[in-house]
Amino acid sequence: MTAILTPANPAVPLARSVRAELRRVLRWPVTWVLLGVWLLLNVLFTYVFDWISYRTGTATGPAEATTTVDGLLPAAIPDVLTQGMPLFGGALVMIMAALAVGSGYGWGTWKTVYTQGPSRVAAFGGTLVALAALVAGLVLVTIGVDLALSAVIAVVEGHSAGLPAAGPLAVSAAGAMLILGMWASLGTAVGVLSRSPALSAGLGLVWSLVVENLLRGVANALPAIEGVTYRLPGSSAGSVAGALGATPVTDGGSPGVLTELSGLAATGLTAGYLVVGVVVALAVVARRDLL
């Protein structure tokens, strides 16, 4: 181990930067507020509201009641895991990334960080890896919370509390990390470009929550922009969620979930946006004067 970690090894500055960035991001209250808000929203919209409506809405008939409770059981987690992520989860993660990056320009911390020794690319790479670790951790914690809640519901309702199949669960987890990772990547790019936490978070929110939704609204009327609209970041992520089994908003599912693109095309586009965000952020960080 010591032999590998000689200063000549280019991985050393990156590893040091990752440790430093994880330390400051994990001690940042904003991180926990945003991740906590996501977990709360996930619990409310995936389980609590549906469970309440299931328990109080028996008048709608046993057939519908059965379909509703199915989505609340552990076996449904691969289908429902990503349903809130294209829109709300993505927006929260993007805010987190945009703030984590953009705030440093106001605080003057980037100037401090870039004069510690690791190159700018290594230092900012540390930020990217730290954010990726947060996204991965968030997805795993979400799965854990979902498992616990759905097991409680299954027991209370007298249904099977059997675990979801590992394969589909792993695919869904990977899809969730891809969706949130793309938003985090775009958040860092906006944060770097705007050099301002307020502007980057604001612009990112307007884009993810408003612009894409409005475009989807007019896309039906304007076939010329339909093809482009469904290939924008939020819509691509929505099609990833749709391909993983989340119910599209058109069928009464979650806002942001679509089935306009095939799973493969949506995954490729979403991964492409993730890479573009990372490359843009790194290229600007490496070249731009830090005033």
Add this chain to the structure above:
Amino acid sequence: MPDMDATIVSTERLTKTFGPRTAVDAVDLSVRRGEVYGFLGPNGAGKTTTLRMLLGLIRPTSGTATVHGLAPGDPAAVGRTGSLVEGPGFYPYLSGRENLRVLARYQGLDDRAVDRVLERVDLTDRGGDRFKAYSLGMKQRLGVAAALLGQPDLLVLDEPTNGLDPAGMADMRALVVDVAAGGQTVLLSSHLLAEVQEICDRVGIIAGGKLLVQSTVAELRGGTEIRLAARPLDRALAVAMRVIGDDAVEVADGELRIAAPADRVPELARALVAADVDITGLHSVERSLEEVFFDLTGTTTHHLTTASEEVPA
């Protein structure tokens, strides 16, 4: 070449323009290993911009610079340089100690290094407080602590006494002297000339983006000057020119200013008395850097060019 070892920072016609404005204009400066170099000039003179170029934070428009013999911003050069530029930049939600621990991670240092630099700037007791709760002076000291982290060969401190009270300024001066005594090179910028003249070995004076002069403090301040108030002034002038020399005497503010060391005062006094001149005031003064600075910036462009040509290579 021994000179390569002796010079830790050097720039050649270093220039930075922002749109139409030239912030730094063809600056040639050199900092020698182990010295305290004062980079002096008024606010907006181009000091911070120059230091930012030396740290690789911004790119020169033209000209070159080397730090530790490397291009500015080269990780190997940056790793051996500690800096505090344009105010301390820290995470406001973290404590002072935790901020330094984050920086220590970047440098691959352990937490004992953090405790040592906190001790050095006298922040050990307040290290656990959040940075945003610090006073301006404490923030500044934490910035210096961060610069000291990892015992770099070169310390670049931009206005390190900003926000400090007089006692804090004295502490900071003592710290800089102490650091230099330990063999570290210090490149220090300031707009307070009086404050640095005692601690700097050499200074470079910059105004309007141009380096006007670079020299030792002693050389810049020159010899002493004798000030003479006497009646009648014209007879005193004639005596002084005869005793000291024609070129050494000038009349200003109703008195004579004579460029001569203090040990010429008795001789001059005797000659004046012998010539029946009434002496109302006779004393020798040392020029402050501030006076040197005003002399430099208050004179014509031609004079300034001459001055910068006198910069030793």
